Amino acid sequence: MAENNTRTAYTVESLLAVTVEVFNERGYDGTSMEDLSRAAGISKSSIYHHVRGKEELLRLAVGRALDSLFGILDEPAAVTGRPVDRLEHVVLRTTEVLLAELPYVTLLLRVRGNTTTELWALERRRDFDHQVAELVRAAVAAGELRSDVEPRLATRLLFGMINSVVEWYRPGAKAADGVAEAVVHLAFGGLRA
Template identity: 80%
Template sequence: MADHPARAAYTVESLLAVTVRVFNERGYDGTSMEDLSRAAGISKSSIYHHVRGKEELLRLAVGRALDALFTILDEPDATAGRPVDRLEHVVRRTAEVLLAELPYVTLLLRVRGNTATEQWALERRRDFDHRVAELVQDAVTAGQLRADVEPRLATRLLFGTVNSLVEWYRPGQRGAEHLPDAVARFAFEGLRAR
C-alpha cells in the first residue's frame, strides 16, 4: 500500500467529491463512468470496487445533502419553542448546510429526472419542504407570521431565497459566516429600515 499512496487513499468519500464536481459541471445525464474514471484518475474497475455504478454515486451524493438537511429538523431548536423561532432556526441552518455542503446541495437542487434515484431524491426534497411548510402554517396560526402571504407561497419564497445562494456563493468567500444570519434577517424582518 505504501507504494501507491494516492490510489490506496481513494475512498468512497474522495470518489464522491470528484463525482459531484463532474455531475455539477456536465449534468448527471451527460456524465459517463468513463468521465468519472478520468476525473478521479482511477480505473473504472476501481470505481466498481466501491459502488455499483453512476446511479449509486448519485444516491450517495444527494443522500449526503438530504441527510444533512433532515438532521436540522430534529435539532432541539427546531423541535421546541415558538413555531416562528423554530422556523427561523430551520431557515438559518438550511443556509448553513447549503454553504457547508455546497456541491452536494447544488446537485440536489438540480435533480430532475426519471431514474429511481432521481425520483427518490425529488420525493425526499418534497418531504423536507412539507415539514417546513407545516412549521410555516403553525407560525401563521400562532399569529407569529404575517397572514397576508399565503403559507405555501411563504415556504416557496423562503426556499427560493436560501437556495439562490448556490447561484453566486463560491467556497471561501469572505463573510460567509454572516450569510445565514443575513438570509434569516432578510426573510423574517425584510429589508426596509424601521
C-alpha cells in the same frame, strides 16, 4: 508506485467528492463512468470496487445533502419553542448546511427526476418542504407571522432565496460572510407579524 498508493488511498468519500464536482460541471446525464474515472485518476474497475455504478454515486451524494437537511428538523431548536423561533432556526440551519455542503446541495437542487434515484431525491425534498411549510402554518396560526401570505407561497419564497445561494456563493469570498444570518434577517423582517 506513487500512482498505486494514490489508488489505494481512494475511499468512497474521496471518490464522491470528485464525482459531485463532475456531475455539477457536466450534469448527471452528461457524465459517463469514463469521465469519472479520468477525473478521479483511477480505473473504472477501481470505481466499481467501491460502488455498483453511477446511479449509486448519485444516491450517495444527494443522500448526504438530504440527510443533513433532515437532521435539522430533529435539532432541539427545531422541535421545541414558539413556531416562529423554530422556523427561524430551520431557515438559518438550512442555509448553513447549504454553505457547508455546497457541492452536494447544488447537485440535489439540479436533479430532475430522470432516474429512480432522482425521483427518490425529489420526493424527499418535497417532504422536507412540506415539513417546513407546516412550521410556517403553525407560526401564522400563532399570530407570529403575517397571515396575508399563503404558507406554501412563503415557504417557496424562503427556499427560493436560500437555494439561490448555490448560484453565486463562492467559499472563501469575503462578501459571502454572514450569508445565513442575512437570509434570516431579510426573510423574517418581511414575514414577522
